[in-house]
Amino acid sequence: MLWLALALNAAMFVAEVTTGLLIGSTAVLADGLDMLSDATVYAIALAAIGRSPRFKINTATLSGVLLLSLGVGLLWEVVRRFQVGEAPEGLWMMAVSLPALAVNVIVLRLLAHQRNGEVHLRAAWIFTRADVVANVAVILSGLAVVVTGIRYFDLVVGAGIGFYVIREALEILKDARAERASTT
Template sequence: MAKNCCDAADVGDAHNDPQWRRILWVALALNAIMFAVEIVAGIAADSRALQADALDFLGDSANYAISLGVAGMAIAWRARAALAKAATMLAFGVWVLGSAIWGFFVEASPEPGTMGAIGSLALAVNLAVAAMLFRYRSGDANMRSVWICSRNDAIGNIAVLAAAIGVFGTGRAWPDLVVASIMAGLAVWGSAEVFKQARGELRST
């Protein structure tokens, strides 16, 4: 009988699956490219939300590289890698929140057209990555952290598009800054999920 592709036991062995590694390499390349595109666009458009999303792409690139490095190792090493990624997600959240608060004081003036165009491209990329990683969402903490990053990225991209509409409709910067703050909250929430599961896996070993 054919195995269920979402079965937890099947997914648990995916670190030795060449398909898992191929997906991570594709995700790594896409995230690195989008970081370069979005950081340039974010600075040009004076958008804190785009800049935050760009740094998120950079962080995800590092996370995928770490996941590739520990693929096939014992679960304890994978759990330690997940702890490192949780710390990265937390640091990203704190930085984005500080940047958003700073934006209120310097009177940022984001450009909604660029925000909408780049946000749509980023959403398409993240949805593609999330679709590729969907079957691995119930794996160990290391796999789950990769899935959570992709899930949060797609939600963040939708929020960036909402911010672009808000900036266009109001002519004010606050929708961009509010969305940047929401993205910070997602990063902190995601890091807490990964940290909790990774700690449990370390205790079990």
């Protein structure tokens, strides 16, 4: 299950980052980078299988730190593009986000029974849950850009994904801290 999630997220990372850069979409780029962080979390979760509870807590903590870094980086990119950007291609935003949404719904269903499991697997489920929300937001942003031609919808969604990613990172870090406290 984690291997499939890793492969799907890695493929969507390449597709979304490439498309985001080509069409100038902060929201698509943000979602693509979030796919990279998910692929990383799944790889870390795979490495934690069969390891000690301490190792699993440490991998969840690492996941949280990576996600927090990603969120801060996304916000930085939004600020940069606010100053020097133009309207992205809304149809392309929707076209790349629909398959990303499908991938994330599949992965979320695969991981559903893990959301109450060990801390490193809960982190993977939280990452994927955030992706579904982000995909829907990017699709709506693309539609708004198509209808209005206003680039700020893309920037708002990019910033929203950044803030949401930070919130999810803090939830993972809190969960890992609580798990660490309960095992000592």
